[in-house]
Amino acid sequence: MIEIDVHKELLGSMGKMELDVNLTIESKNFVALSGQSGSGKTTLLRILAGLEHARGKIRVDDELWLDGTHCLAPQQRGIGFVFQDYALFPNMSVLENLLFVRKDRELAKQLLDLTELAELSNRKPATLSGGQKQRVSVCRAMMNRPKLLLMDEPLSALDPTMRNKLQHEILTLHKNFGTTTIMVSHDPSEIYRLSSRVVVLSQGKIIQDGDAKSVLLRTQGSQKFSFEGELLDIVKVDVIYIAIIAIGQQIVEVVLDGGEANDLHVGDIVSIGTKAFAPMIQRLKEKS
Template sequence: MIDLKLRKSLTSDGTAMVLDIQLNIAQGQFITLFGSSGSGKTSTLRMISGLMTPDEGHLLVKDKSWFDASKSIHVSPGKRKLGYLFQDYALFPNMTVKENIAFALADSKDTVFLTELLESMDLVQLQDFSPAQLSGGQQQRVALARALAVKPEILLLDEPLSALDHSMREKLQEYILSIHRKYSLTTILVSHDVSEIIKLSDLLIELDNGKIRRKCTPREFFGAGLTSAKFQFQGEIIAIHDEDVVHIIHVKIGSELVKVVCDIDETKNLTIGDKVMVGSKAFNPLIKKI
């Protein structure tokens, strides 16, 4: 569905970097771009959207060329059938919810699809509200509905839920997954939230200094060593206590505190504040730094 091979010279925090990636993404896949800040995740989305022009390479979507440096092809962002959802909702403050969504409709007269989007996002009761009257989560649902109004072939999500609290994030994740499936979208997400990535994604692409370092399922990536564990949770280390021959690791998981007994050698690379996966296999606790 998406065949891309793109190269772009960038500068991140004053350091030169060459973003050089090659990907083939199947129709209907939900993939996540993962990596440290400055690794090239958002720049990749911007090149796919047309907001950034690659130096070299090509981008094919359903065998249609959106970009080809060798042939001087560069389809403008407005003519690429995609929806782009940012951290910043970027709603028009002087328009109602309904007007914000209608503004992006591929066919301005398609009131049936407009109603469908309002219903899908649970926005019918809010359709005459202005953005200022909405909560962050409600504004993000409007922004998602607006991104879908163009009937995109590709949905790009650049950490769209990072500004929301945990409860609202979970609700919006359900909306995104439901919409992805309902409209058979090919979705590309940038996220650092492990539980979000595992919940939503079919495939994880790890970027490191502009290059693809690894491709695998989220559970394979985050659960290395824990893949056959009976259960798995994500948490944060808040304390490490030395008990002679073992260490007691205190891990905050949601609102709960879990204590994990570990061999001293296992904790050499663990420090307070680390994000970890905790599991159990054959009644033995397992812990892995994310």
């Protein structure tokens, strides 16, 4: 079990804020950390890794990692950390990158076999694709059989097909090694596939905590679905109005009546939902 109660003043996108996180995580859980950029997710991972100082307490099973007078060094914490940028040693082969962490060829072979990297074991990182480099990074993080695996958006730079493949491999390693995993992600499909629990941060505070379905399925009443987006334009066509809204990488159109159009402004953040297949639009936040 991991007990976390940490506090640290941060400089976020809206100025100074206090990271204030109190969590208890059961062993072998897969926890996804989500929330807007600047909400404190990566800082929390770095505090858990011992790479940043904070006030408070961290206890992992019977080991005290942090309290008011004690801060365990990163190399003594039994963690694995997977960064966005792979952080591989360019002058070492794939196998050498793994053995640098721990001289255990049997474990290295097991990890390379599980991630289909065995045939690339003598290759240097510069000759690998992005997906292959990230698999090596994950394998290297597992070489110490870590109690806690920390991943900071490990798949964000990969194409959807490769992301799906690596998601499966990460989940396989998580289960096979019985590791407790905490991963920062903004991808709802990734969070849903991998996590047993989702913790959402905003301005350094936990605003949601639950299973993936309850956190990600943002519906109210009898709505069938709902999405958030930015209102880009309102166009009048004869007697109706059409709202043009950006949702992620897509643009959608929603028909409005005159009253709805008058209540909305370009730049508003809105939610779009359906009820009995009739789209409804509702403002969530006025434009700045």
